[in-house]
Amino acid sequence: MPATTILASFDEAVPIRTDPIVEDPKAHISGPSTSAAEPPKFGLRLQNFFARISVSPLNHSRLRDSYLATWEETRSLRLEADRLDPHTRRFAVLDYKRPGVIKPKEFNRPLCGQEQLAQRISAAGNISTLFSHNSNILLKQAVNYSFQYQTKYIAYFDWDTLLLIYLQDAEGINGGIYCYIELLTDRSQFRRALLGFLEAAYQSQGGHGRGGFMGPLELEDLERISSLSHRNPGTSKLITEFPLEQKSRLDNKAKFAGLKAKADTHPPTFTLHKNKKPESKVSLLEQHQNFKMASTGRSLHFSNQFVISCGTVSLDVKGSKVLLIRWRRTGEYVLPKGRKDIGEPLEQTALRETFEETGIQVQLLPVAIDTLATLPSSMDLPKAVTEPIAVTQRTTQKGILKIIFWYVAVADSTAIPEEGTQKEDEDFENIWVEFDNAASTLSFDDDQKIVKAAIVTVRRGASPAS
Structure with missing residues (x-):
């Protein structure tokens, strides 16, 4: 067998598996977190997408000039052997499935092309999901993986099929409206496509390049x-x-x-x-x-392209507790927040939304933070202010920029919440959590960082607003 360069090896077909396949193998839900996850409603089909991304990492002279051994041993995996927490910063999840679990025919109906995307999105409100049977379970698992390991890149391989998933709309355990999917059965494309997939995932976490996913x-x-x-x-x-x-x-x-x-x-x-x-x-x-x-970070958004929201980190300073809310529909733990009304001051929005979602009256808490807000000439430099402690931004699946201003507030953890303050589509449960456990309880990184900053600031000393 002639020697093969590392570069050429990525175009070689994966050896054919010889072990027999269990008749009609089924995917299984292994735990409550997967069961609670909601798969995307449908998928946007990718064709030869990730293989093209592999061109960049393979463009190296050492790969063209270095050779592999002249043999390749095919190994049979007869039991599951997970590698737990190999690194604190994960950028993709790769899951080896039993042969035959990935059924390409089950993806024919859920997947569409770019020309059908607008029509599918407009009809998405009338369906739960188009994924069924094994494909439904695989997508639920993917959403759960995405939530647990904070990555939107999930790959499945059952030796006969390579399934590459990018969950662009996923938030928490909700898979969103649609995801990107590339399904490969040509064994000669497996290696290069998986390399491109890992390159995209790595760059999305900062990598050595531009960062972020580049769509088809x-x-x-x-x-x-x-x-x-x-x-x-x-x-x-x-x-x-x-x-x-x-x-x-x-x-x-x-x-x-x-x-x-x-x-x-x-x-x-x-x-x-x-x-x-x-x-x-x-x-x-x-x-x-x-x-x-x-x-350089400059951008322009007109009034119909962004929305302003405000929320609070509400603290019981004496009791060393933080007010969180649990969304019963998804099981996510978040901070209370909501959209600003027309003509409403930002501070009032934060207090109102916190009350509506929790039934608890809170007050802004002056805190000793560094701020770029200007100081009126008639005012001496205060030791503590009620300016936002943080601002977060994200783009919704409809392309709307969502800007959220976060304020530190004070509340009483022993107060009885007022009933009937939540809107019809809200189903929140109040959770008071000890300072030391608050960050680890929250479901999202940004919320965790904001809570940590608020607690550190308050521990330096603060007093309730009058």
Whole structure:
């Protein structure tokens, strides 16, 4: 058998398994956390997506020039052997399944293409999930893994099928509306696709690159730039043609394609066209300036593109307890918060939403924090303020920017909550937790960090607002 380079080995087929398959193997729910998890309603099918991402980590001369041994031993796994907590920062979950558990036919109905996505999303409110039988259990397990290990990248392999899942909408144990799924049965594609999947997962956690998931449309745009870019004979202009409707996506993604603008007498241009009719020309220098805005943290959102919410870390200082709420539908432990009403001050929103979700009246607690808020000329520097202790931001599945201002508040853990304050779609349970256990009880990293900061600040000394 001839020697194979490391690079070439990623295109070799995985050996065929020889052990017999149990007839119609079933996936099983192993615990209450998996049972409580809600799978996505449907999936967006990826085609040859993760294999393309593998090009970057494989682009190394040592992989082209180094060789493997001339044999490869196929090993049979006859029992489950989990590796527990190998590292504190996980970026993906890989789960080996019994042969035959992944049934490709079960994914035909739940998966759709990009052209059907809008229609599927509009109809999502009328369905629970399109995943059924084994595929339903596998997706429930994936959502539970995502919640437990704080990663949206879950891979399953049963030797005959490789299932790669990106849970973009998952929050807690709710899988959201849809996820990305690539299903592979071609054994020659397994190695490269899994490598690309791990590369995407690693970069999403910071990695050594840009960070974050690059979706299929983004990757297609960048490949389109690469394949259509050409030098226009007789000029110094780099001309790249693409449909006008793709411009908004390219505005944010072209910087990852390595396009760089130079301010010369003939700046490069994008030629935009729609139905082959020229519409306009946008200088690459202008594009670069837009990219620079994005890379330095600047962004623009109009009034219909963002929502402001406020919440509290409500503390019983004497009792050393924190007020949390448990959402009965999902089992998640969170801090009380909610959306700002029109004309309502941020501080009032935080107090009102806390009362509505818990039935407990709280007051803002002045705390000794560093703040960039300006000081009026008529005021001496206070030792404690009621400014927000933190701000969190996230983008919803509909692309809306959600900004949440967090305040420290004081409350009485012995007070009897007022009943009937929650809205119809809310089903929260009050939980008073000791200071030392609060962070570990909360379900989300941001909430944990905010609570820790509030407790540290209060332990330095504070007094209730008058």
